[in-house]
Amino acid sequence: MVRVELTRFRIKKGKEEKAQEWMDFLNxxxxxxxxxxxxxxxYVENVFKEENADGYTYFYWYSVQGENGQAVEESDNYIDKKHIEYWDECVDNTYRPVDMVLEENLIAPAIQKIIEKEG
Incomplete structure (x- = not known):
């Protein structure tokens, strides 16, 4: 079984450049x-950026993942540690993240087989 998520997070005012540095680091x-x-x-993770008319920058996290993966917070990997460091500095915790509601999920059968094999 896969979980598909799309969540909107707001970047703290004044942290827009740091947030871009974060994405540049990951890339x-x-x-x-x-x-x-x-x-x-x-299995899939994408981040989209929106510079909204309200003056805030938002990141949208889209993912396709299994159900029993290790949480990024539990990892000792330097990438994950840096990711959490940027997250803590950049993501506005006063803003409630918006979880989009999945209405339809289409995954090609060939890709679904690969996901099932990997999981």
């Missing part, structure tokens, strides 16, 4: 970042 360490996904049972 510049692509191989090491992808390597962390196995323990998390993370």
């Amino acid at each position: 510049s360490h692509h191989e090491d970042t992808v390597a962390t996904m196995k323990n998390e049972e993370m």
Whole structure:
């Protein structure tokens, strides 16, 4: 069974550049970042950025993942530790994240077989 999520997080005012640095860090360490996904049972993870008319920057996390993966907070990997460090500095905890409601989930059968094999 897979879990598909899309969640909107708000970036703290004044932390927009740091948040971009965070995404640049993850992108510049692509191989090491992808390597962390196995323990998390993370099959797909994407982050989208929105610069909203309300003056805030928002990140949208989209993921397709298994149900029994290791939480990023439990990892000793340097990528995950840095990820949490950026998260704590940049994500506005006074804003309640918005979990989008999944209305339809289509995964091609060939991809579903790979996910089932991996999980």
